[in-house]
Amino acid sequence: MTMDQLRQTCLDCRQCNLSETRNHVVFGVGPEETPILFVGEGPGQQEDLQGEPFVGPAGKLLDDMLSIIDLSRHNCYITNIVKCRPPRNRDPLETEQQACICYLRKQTLLLKPRILVCLGRIAATRLIDEQLRITRDHGKWFQKGGIWMMALYHPSALLRDVTKRPDTFRDLKGLQAKIREVCPDFYDTMTP
Numbered sequence: 192m193t194m195d196q197l198r199q200t201c202l203d204c205r206q207c208n209l210s211e212t213r214n215h216v217v218f219g220v221g222p223e224e225t226p227i228l229f230v231g232e233g234p235g236q237q238e239d240l241q242g243e244p245f246v247g248p249a250g251k252l253l254d255d256m257l258s259i260i261d262l263s264r265h266n267c268y269i270t271n272i273v274k275c276r277p278p279r280n281r282d283p284l285e286t287e288q289q290a291c292i293c294y295l296r297k298q299t300l301l302l303k304p305r306i307l308v309c310l311g312r313i314a315a316t317r318l319i320d321e322q323l324r325i326t327r328d329h330g331k332w333f334q335k336g337g338i339w340m341m342a343l344y345h346p347s348a349l350l351r352d353v354t355k356r357p358d359t360f361r362d363l364k365g366l367q368a369k370i371r372e373v374c375p376d377f378y379d380t381m382t383p
């Protein structure tokens with residue numbers, strides 16, 4: 192299956208109740224050749240309206256965070272655990288995550304990322320470790336199935352609590368160092 196075929200299957204998905212209230216499925220954006228994958232929680236209001244991940248206020252901050260280390264949605268792939276908006280931005284239910292995770296698994300198989308960055312607790316506990324605590328474990332590196340994984344605070348958390356931002360700056364520098372270590376050509380070949 193190609194990414195376009197997977198996108199089409201996902202756009203037609205009716206596996207959970209979120210399909211009844213969505214305006215758009217938010218599948219993901221970015222080049223398929225990238226070794227870096229960012230995974231958030233689920234679309235918010237703006238993402239649901241526009242069909243693209245991280246385009247609301249948290250997305251603006253994510254763009255700023257990425258640009259600190261010369262990343263952007265043009266040189267890394269950005270998606271979410273669930274592809275449809277949970278009503279009133281509540282956490283996606285376990286059943287909704289279960290119904291949707293197959294799309295992320297297939298995206299990951301197609302992209303074959305070297306580095307996966309979880310944005311916030313929901314993605315980190317789903318993908319890295321059920322027991323992960325974001326306040327304790329953000330910025331730490333884990334290796335799973337040949338992929339280097341780490342969690343950052345979710346940009347929405349950084350909008351609510353600016354005191355978390357210095358930690359995130361350090362974590363971003365750690366991400367940049369990991370990119371240089373495991374993808375030495377990245378910054379030469381991928382333009383921001």
Ligand code: URA
Pocket residue numbers: 231232233234235238243244245246247249250271310
């Ligand atoms: N928050 C997320 O986790 N994902 C988005 O796409 C937007 C906001």
